[in-house]
Amino acid sequence: MQKTLVISLSSIFFTLPLLADVTSTEKEGFLLTKECLQKGEFTECPLEQLKKISGTNPIMLFQGTEAKTYILDISGIDKSKLDKVAFKNNIIVTGTLQSDNVTLKVSNIVQKPIYKEIRRSGVI
Helix, strand or coil, X not given: CHHHHHHHHHHHHHHHHHHHCCCEEEEEEEXXXXXXXXXXXXXXXXXXXXXXXXXXXXXXXXXXXXXXXXEEXXXXXXXXXXXXXXXXXXXXXXXXXXXXXXXXXXXXXXXXXXXXXXXXXXXX
């Protein structure tokens, strides 16, 4: 009984640091393919590019504020979500940043809500 307890406690002790590295992160930016990024076609990147996503032409998140790009691993999400957010600004990607610090394993992808200011006469 004591040996089992010691083994269980030691395995938990050594596993916790590994679990600490697997944290969810949220990134905001613009979706496009690697091919469009290389051509400098940001807003002009055609929707048909989604059909050309492959290992050599992955979907990417471009963050203009940080001037960084992330390769998105979208294997864990429903591909129909991409149709709603493809090639739009203010996309929020939630996922786990992989050890290469370039690949983001996506768990959710949505467009950030755009709020409009409502003005009434004399009241802002």
